[in-house]
Amino acid sequence: MSLFNWLQQRGLCLVAAFMCSGVHASLIVATADLPSCPPQPPFPDRELRLNAQRQATDRGFLWLISRDGRDSYLYGTIHAGRPEWFALGPKLESSLFRSGVLALEIDATDPAVLTELRRVSSGAARPLPADLMHSLRKAWVAECLPPADLDLGAAEYHATRLAVAQAQRAGLFPMYGAEAVLLLYSLRAERPVVGLESVDTQLSALLARNDEEAAAMVREMLAELQRPQAARSLERLAHAWASNDLRDLEKYPEWCDCLNTATERETYDRLVDGRNPGLADAIDKLHAGASVFAAVGALHMVGKQGLPALLQAKGFKVQRVF
Template sequence: MLQRTLSRRHIASLALAFAGLCAAANSNAASAGAGSCPPQPTPPSRELMLKAQQQATDRGFLWRISRNGRDSYLYGTIHAGRPEWFALGPRAEASLFRTGVLALEIDVTDPAVQSTLQDATQGPPRALPAELMQSLRAAWAAECLPAADLDRGAPEFHVSQLAVAQAQRQGLFPLYGAESVLLMRSLGGQRPVVGLETAQTQLSAILARSDDEAADMVREALAELQRPKANQGLARLARAWETRDFKDIEAYAEWCDCLNSPNEREAYARLVDGRNPGLADAIERLHADVSVFAAVGALHMVGPQGLPRLLQGKGFKIERVY
């Protein structure tokens, strides 16, 4: 779920990592020295959850959306988090428990979705130019990732795993992302979980459409990893989400340094704005039958093609909660 400070590979990886696509980055680190490898998350324990709950505060962006006498909620997320974020704030918690269904971008609890994602990440690899593959292997080894994993799956996912490792070095883990918390709370309360789009729809927006495009994506991603300020965009996005600074999210195009060329703008439009009409249609269909808590990446909330504006155009009353 886009290059430079928050590249296409960042959003793609963080959009999918909580679904388990980057499990190797989280659990299969090689035996290099602990000081050189990305830190690994520990499984959420009772102690971690209690500590997070004690300091729980509302983060992210929440709207109440109402039509035909029914209230639903739209929640802007990021797909990775810190251990201390592993709890919903009071208003998010109350809103979730007023609804009858949790809607995520994709339903990662669906075996069919898991199978589709598994096929995409474990299938035959694309051929990359030899020198580019050598550079990818060097970056892969630097993040303590298993060398054999490069022998299968699309290279777009490999650079996504490098992005996840980069996020882990900043203390941001898919395991602690907002979707993980929402899933835990919903499944524990026997609230149904549904997907707003299919896994194939999301993959079509993320995967390269040709070998040449895949090579370009890998080349750009590896170049970005070498930039001294490569992590600042992700850190700023996380800070804006944590502090509920929606104005900074709205100004993303001004500071991300990622929409400088026609190709970059086309990639962003395909991955973010291009998916929004389908997401809005799915929310509308769900709302017709049940109150829904729809949790979608925060960048999908921005601008005239953002979900709040699209749903307003469908006749929903939109009220910002925080």
């Protein structure tokens, strides 16, 4: 399973926790000057924002969805982005500001959501076999993550944080992901923000169902960190998103090298296509009362079970904008 597959499949819970955990961020920044550590995201100061604005273009995948005399929007996102993407393109910005509500996979501004995420990260540690725990600690230290964090919380949650660290090495940061930028624009405009899924739904995608599955998830992630193909797949997915290359995204199962086993294929089906009907139902209900800008991970947009297809089956007229 590719590194970005972990980030995209497991949705926004990890990204929200990473962005909102001030203690975690401060501990990482303390070691950020070490040459072997992942780079830290630059602060979005005036110079960075002006530079992003000069490069503003429509990235990702946007559809206009219409029914019952009302227009809404469906946007395929990337959960970690580059600082130069910290500005909306003209079509994206216009579509967002024509909508009445921003709908993300989860509402990261909800205090109850953040409380639940903190519980997962600071609760009782899940036991792992000694050799696996040793490997996890070794990888953890290599990414300059706080050693004490491994003494608390779900081990599979920690494994996913390693994927975030690897994305940072490629210059991709959660705080510059599409959802973070959309959220900032919407908060400034006082646009309502809602979640399409509950935090429990997202956590069921992030967390293992038992100790055996947790150990398997950690082993899988640690093995993935050693594969040169992982970085190439990460770059290709980011490039497909940034260049609006929907055709290449549709071929993702062919080139990601992440669906080689029955377990990997079952996980992908459960976490991507398996969540799409619930996401489509939530968008459908919101559209009945307001114009919605629904922003969901790009992998949820492709195939016969993708959100554009499911919404079309619900009677929406679905038109690709870019």
